[in-house]
Amino acid sequence: xxxxxxxxxxxxxxxxxxxxxxxxxxxxxxxxxxxxxxxxxxxxxxxxxxxxxxxxxxxxxxxxxxxxxxxxxxxxxxxxxxxxxxxxxxxxxxxxxxxxxxxxxxxxxxxxxxxxxxxxxxxxxxxxxxxxxxxxxxxxxxxxxxxxxxxxxxxxxxxxxxxxxxxxxxxxxxxxxxxxxxxxxxxxxxxxxxxxxxxxxxxxxxxxxxxxxxxxxxxxxxxxxxxxxxxxxxxxxxxxxxxxxxxxxxxxxxxxxxxxxxxxxxxxxxxxxxxxxxxxxxxxxxxxxxxxxxxxxxxxxxxxxxxxxxxxxxxxxxxxxxxxxxxxxxxxxxxxxxxxxxxxxxxxxxxxxxxxxxxxxxxxxxxxxxxxxxxxxxxxxxxxxxxxxxxxxxxxxxxxxxxx
Numbered sequence: 324x325x326x327x328x329x330x331x332x333x334x335x336x337x338x339x340x341x342x343x344x345x346x347x348x349x350x351x352x353x354x355x356x357x358x359x360x361x362x363x364x365x366x367x368x369x370x371x372x373x374x375x376x377x378x379x380x381x382x383x384x385x386x387x388x389x390x391x392x393x394x395x396x397x398x399x400x401x402x403x404x405x406x407x408x409x410x411x412x413x414x415x416x417x418x419x420x421x422x423x424x425x426x427x428x429x430x431x432x433x434x435x436x437x438x439x440x441x442x443x444x445x446x447x448x449x450x451x452x453x454x455x456x457x458x459x460x461x462x463x464x465x466x467x468x469x470x471x472x473x474x475x476x477x478x479x480x481x482x483x484x485x486x487x488x489x490x491x492x493x494x495x496x497x498x499x500x501x502x503x504x505x506x507x508x509x510x511x512x513x514x515x516x517x518x519x520x521x522x523x524x525x526x527x528x529x530x531x532x533x534x535x536x537x538x539x540x541x542x543x544x545x546x547x548x549x550x551x552x553x554x555x556x557x558x559x560x561x562x563x564x565x566x567x568x569x570x571x572x573x574x575x576x577x578x579x580x581x582x583x584x585x586x587x588x589x590x591x592x593x594x595x596x597x598x599x600x601x602x603x604x605x606x607x608x609x610x611x612x613x614x615x616x617x618x619x620x621x622x623x624x625x626x627x628x629x630x631x632x633x634x635x636x637x638x639x640x641x642x643x644x645x646x647x648x649x650x651x652x653x654x655x656x657x658x659x660x661x662x663x664x665x666x667x668x669x670x671x672x673x674x675x676x677x678x679x680x681x682x683x684x685x686x687x688x689x690x691x692x693x694x695x696x697x698x699x700x701x702x703x704x705x706x707x708x709x710x711x712x713x714x715x716x717x718x719x720x721x722x723x724x725x726x727x
Contacts, residue, residue: 326460326464330509331510331511332461334506335445335449335452336465337506338503338504339469340468345497345498345499346496347589352489352492353413353427354371354564354567355571355578357371357427358572359571361423361424364568365691365695365696365700366692366695368565368568368692369565369688370692372564372691373560373687373688374432374435377435377682378439382436384536384674384675384678386443386670387532387535387672387675387677389440390669390670391667396444396507396511398440402438402444403500403507404500404504406497409430409434410494411497412426413490413493414491414494418490439681443674444670446657447670447673449462450661452510452511458661458662459655462661463596463599463600466592466596466650466654534671535671535674538664538671538672539672543721543723544663545663547717547720548660548676548721548723549676550717551715552680553682553683554714554717555652557686558710558711559649559711560687560690561694562626562704562707563585564692564703565695565703566581566584569629569704583639587646589646590646591647591649592646592647593650594647595646595647595648595650596653596654599611599654602655612652612656613718615651616715618644619644619647619711620712622645623641623709623712624708624709624712625637625638625640626638626645627701627705627708645711691703
């Protein structure tokens, strides 16, 4: 049976597609609002980016235990409602004249926490919905659609921010989360989470967290995967967080150019996710990950040359290649991970991985802000480019390269 004819997966897919579109709009609109309306500098923009992900460092591991204990579908609905309310506060405060950077920081933190719990539940619920033998196909469809929303959302976000203002763009994202919650209410509650016993059930919170950490650290494939992902996730914000400052303030481009530039990454992710199944079948996920990562090295070193004229096009093409690599890796490696982890530990092990991967994104945002303030935007771009160019090394040094 085609995946989209399965009611549970179809509803999960529909919810994710619409909320994903709104999220991409916000990724453009929120920093633009800070830069254009509140006069935020590189340090403030970097901190705004980092706060949404650094919450993982505090909540990541306990959230994994929570996901393993709770009814995952219900948890996803609640997190969608939380994100909608948090985002609605921004246009309300803007129209009332109360908006400041402090509120944007709070929105980033609360939204990041809700997204953390939602994503852990979504990854954990998928094997029960489609079966482990169809995970690669399901992830290819989900990641590919997410990349498509990346293209559309970032383009629309830039246009909306210029045409009607960033607060209205954020209002649309809040509505998208309400849409997602409505669709998720009709996803069947799978026989995982609280409905079934889990490894470590009855243990204290600390011991259950420790079980997830030990499982990850005891698996060399997962360790290599985590190291490579952490390097890439550290590099991406270094190359992107300060783009509103560089493109809009320093180079004088209109807001839609920022959206279009970021949208090329969505196109790359879309192409990579839909190519991943072919790469994995021909080469195996480990070898495919290594070869695609090596091919992206020259592209990483082009991004810091972003400037006016032809360099804008060259940097956008390089951004496409880097996102293509991410699209391939997200499908293949998430599928490998979901097959290797027992159902009752999916929340905790994924939370441990999320702590590493999302923590790296937050650190990258903070580092981008510091480098931008001290040495300028170009320093942040070059630092990210070098880290990205070296991020294939963990694959070579682990059994991941042999994973079939």
